Amino acid sequence: MSVQTLSTLQNLTLKALLRDEALALSCLEEVPFLLFPALFQRAFAGRLKKLMKAIMAAWTFPCLPVGALMKSPNLETLQAVLDGIDMQLTRESHPRGKLQVLDLRNVHHAFWDIWAGAEDGSCSSEPLDEKPTVVKVLRRYARRRQLKVVADLCLRPRHDETQAYFLKWAQQRKDSLHLCCINMKIWAMPVDFVLEILNVFHPEHIEEFELNTEWNVFNLARFAPCLWQMRNLRKLLLAPLYKNVFKIANRTGDREDKCVKEFVSIFSKFNCLQHLSMQGVHFLTDHMSQVFRCLMTPLGSLSITHYQISQSDLDSFSCCQSLFQLNHLEMKGVVLQVLDVMPLRGLLEKVVKTLETLNLQGCKLKDSQLNALLPSFIQCSQLTKVNFYNNDFSMPILKDLLQHTANWNKMNVEQYPASLECYNELGHVSVERFAQLCQELMDTLRAIRQPKSLSFATRICHKCGECCVYGKRARLCFCWR
Secondary structure, rough: OHHHHHHHHHHHHHHHHHHHHHHHOOHHHHHHHHHHHHHHHHHHHHOOOOHHHHHHHHHOEEEEEHHHHHHOOOOHHHHHHHHHHHHHOOOOOOOOOOOOOOOOOOOHHHHHHHHOOOOOOOOOOOOOHHHHHHHHHHHHOOOOOEEEEEEEEEEEOOOHHHHHHHHHHHHOOOOOEEEEEEEEEEEEHHHHHHHHOOOOOOOHHEEEEEEOOOEHHHHHHHHHHHHHHOOOEEEEEEEEEEEOOOOOOOHHHHHHHHHHHHHHHHHHHHOOEEEEEEEEHHHOOOOHHHHHHHHHOOOOOEEEEEEOOOOHHHHHHOHHHOOOOOOOEOOOOOOOOOOOOOOHHHHHHHHOOOEEEEEEEOOOOOOOHHHHHHHHHHHOOOOEEEOOOOOOHHHHHHHHHHHHHOOOOOEEEEEEOOHHHHHHHHHOEHHHHHHHHHHHHHHHOOOOOOOOOOEEOOOOOOOOOOOEEEEOOOEEOHHHO
């Protein structure tokens, strides 16, 4: 029988089963196991809940990446999936094999691409975009006796009903399942609730973690033991965290300083950390050097935004080896106006062969500071994107910068501030000068190389909250329209 004939017969069989759910349920034991993935996909798409549960109860492959099929959360579909898991838990054995990993993450999964060729009933339990270290971890978990359930979680004050149902289901079955969260995001949740969730989804499995709260350092100290356990963390985002603003004599201040030191020491436990983002984490002012010294691996990206940086913080940039392989550096909203930027120049000189994106938007840099940084900028030949919006540069220094960017031949997006000469004595934009000077800067750059995406922007207008942007065409703020 030809492959084409066999494929036609399989499609006819699937259509017959899906037309009559009762028939499919009655003869499921006789269905060839290679048809299970396609049958499950179509039952899932058609929301045939009884058939979905029955297929899951008799699932023949070690993994089921159902999350890849969930384009949007649906409570009834999730209930059917979890009911199928409950049926798996209640049966003792199955002649065809037993499900080991249920993956609820919304990521593309290799299983759905290769299942037709898996004649021996084996499958890959790794998403295509996962790193090799993740695969190793997943395989180790799959060898355990407990059924493993993998999910990504975003915890907000108002859960959608689908996630609320899943969390309740998971809490009730935490002793009979191996529950694993790879990517966890927390938004404005009480520390007690987060600790409760991490008692169900163990911290050691988390690889990407975002903490967007308004906790003070005392709440953070309560949470610290969970952070200590995140040994496989690759990506960490903290935003924002605060010091206690109501100090009671020196006693509270001493407690706070102790909490900060304990938090900083946690970075020494992150053996896999590659991406670090900190937004408005002001309690780390004057402690950034300790953070960098604790890092155990070179970072690929560092983002420090809207942060009150000190000179001692900035000084640490040029002497921390964990920063010397950066691909991405962001310092948006970090005011450098009164600081010595030579340490930043020292860092940039270390990463000239690796740095791909640089964001210094809103740093309030002056001409003299740009002049100091210029020798390091022009050496960064791997740059694909730069953002210098909201800095205070004059026309001559901007021209000088652009004229020294001949080796930025990989550049895709470049954003510069409108020159100081675009403003009148009251600080308002002069529209005619803005258009004229920006065009002059564009001509300056085009004489050196051909930019792909180039724009100049004014400061944000204090009246309408918009800025004027000059790119392929001029876009004025609302006040000028």
